[in-house]
Amino acid sequence: MRAVLVIAMCLMATALATTTQTSERGIIINLNNGELCAISAQCKSSCCHRGSAVSLARCAPRAAESETCSKKSLYGTYYHCTCEDGLKCDGDWSIGGSIVNTNFGTCIDPRRAQTTNN
Amino acid sequence: MLTHCLFVFSPFCVNSRVVCENPLRSSVSNIFKPAYLMWLLWISGLLHCLVGAVNGAEVCYDKLGCFSDEKPWSGTTERPIPCLPWSPEKINARFILFTRENPNSFQEISTNADVIAASKYQATRKTRFITHGFVDKGDENWLFDMCKLMLSIEDINCICVDWKSGSRSLYTQAANNIRVIGAQIAYMISIFKENFQQDPESVHIIGHSLGAHLAAEAGRRTPRLGRITGLDPAQPYFQGCPALVRLDPSDALFVDVIHTDSLPVIPYLGFGMSQAVGHLDFYPNGGESMPGCEKNAISQIVDIDGIWEGTRDFVACNHLRSYKYYTDSILNPAGFLGYPCSNQEMFESGHCFPCDSSSCPFMGYHSDKFNVTKGVDKMKFYLNTGDARPFSRYRYRVTVTIDGSRTSLGYFKVALYGVNGNTRQYEIHKGTLSPGRTYELLIDVEKEIDELTFVKFIWNNKVLNPLLPKFGATNIVVQRGRDRKMFKFCGKDWVRENVLQTLSTCQ
DSSP: OHHHHHHHHHHHHHHHHHOOOOOOOOSSSSBOTTSBOSSGGGBTTSOEEESSTTSOEEEOOOBOTTSEEEOOOSSSOBSSOOBOTTOEEESOOOHHHHHHTOOEEEEEOHHHHHHHHO | OHHHHHHHHHHHHHHHHHHHHHHHHHOOOTTHHHHHHHHHHHHHHHHHHHHGGGOOOEEEETTTEEEEOOTTSSSSSSSOSOOOOOOHHHHTOEEEEEOSSSSSSOEEEOSOHHHHHHSSOOTTSEEEEEEOOTTOOTTSHHHHHHHHHHHHHSOEEEEEEEOHHHHSSOHHHHHHHHHHHHHHHHHHHHHHHHHHOOOGGGEEEEEETHHHHHHHHHHHHSTTOOEEEEESOBOTTTTTSOTTTSOOGGGSSEEEEEOSOOSOHHHHOOOBOOSOOSSEEEEEGGGTSOTTOOOOHHHHHSBTTBHHHHHHHHHHHHHHHHHHHHHHHHHOGGGGBOEEOSOHHHHHHTTTOSOOTTOOOBSSGGGGGSOOOTTOOOEEEEEOOOSSSSOOOEEEEEEEEEEESSOEEEEEEEEEEETTEEOOOEEEEEEEEOTTOEEEEEEEESSOOOSEEEEEEEEEOSSOOTTOOOEEEEEEEEEETTTOOEEEEEOOOOBOTTOOEEEEEOO
């Protein structure tokens, strides 16, 4: 009985060893949303998001138009993600904000803003 | 001897999942398959010859009747090992009642009319049972959360069935113990009927994994049970078995099933059934592997919902997604619209899009709003969900005709804007962008934006092009899946890369 099990386990081990991993996801870079990250460059979405200063950071989708966003910072993680392509994070910039990483704003379309101002 | 063998067998499965979750799911080489088949044949053959001698026993319990281990309960290829269910005392099933009067502190009831009469149970309300599956327990967060959410939208008796003493045993044993708990639930429903005049038609049993077949057993013993929801019914010992043993449309007036882990147990370690076993069978994301379940080990375990939830997901992420979708669907029915389709390829290619009038049910809690034609069952529905909470998604077909100064490599994205806000940007095409060509894609957006007012187009590429190409969308047609409504948008200008072009409704 035990011999059979040992053989079965060996077979399984061989089978596992011979499989090749061909998935596109990464461990260090190219991370999917929801995976733990240290800096935004690791994420496919290029936003490494954390809820608060003490919480863990995970990759998250970038902010869509009219959502709250952060301006680009050197910290590598954000409390609100940066905006999607073509959008600008419209909000006040301050030195204090850039130190504590809280230069928040709202994603706007710069072209649309121009036309409405005119 | 037998139990010893199985005992080694079950942790074996669990360990192998830990080692190899992703490689197993993503690719299987050709050398791989025969090895596994051989292993399966070996084990099953071995067990098969050990079986014969012990077949034909029976055990009887007070008020519940007798349980035999004869065919089809054992002695078949799907259920080779004979095994009798444990006694109700040993399984120690607990019935945990929540109502609107006590949404936070539960009461324990039992199959005793006096105990029920003394509780907050009221026969005028609908009753919903929730039961867990293998190795799980009834006072787990997900059962309580589901009860609380249901109580927030309707006044019901919500009963969580806890049978952890019976579920934390060998799989064969647990798969047989459910027969006793099913009989206990059926007995409780008969008390509801006789002592409190509650019609079984207003009783609903929600079961996850082994719990789905447990609900089926209760339904088989209760004529005209209202509804059974099977959340990824367990595959081993049930798939391919006769209807008596497993969940089946005949077990209740309405049976809806969500399949989230339907790959074969060997070699993929899929725990759920692929077989359609309800009136409505939903296969979210194809029913085999769920988005958000392919995370690396640390990210999976260190979960937003805590280490415990993360560990559960690490072991059986796809399998557990079924109750997460169901819980999400309670407050948001429209985000889980199922499209009638024969398989995932057809669904992805757009053959099953959009919905015909009233041909699409909501997956989950609100699926009973769908009118099932009498005599029709095992209808298959497909839909896509998100990779994390909220899981709800809304499907659109986007057809984009582009124009530009020259052919170029790159990608373009489209964002939809409606009276109820706007979506993220969704990539429609990547590769060669040729002026005058039309591209089409089905997208599942994360937000219900209602009537569309305008759309935005943006294109980009990763390389610098000194010729400064410009592109623009001349025509974008968006079709909404739920009601086939078409929204047409026109654009005239071209834009440089990474600049948004707004297209408004065609004049």
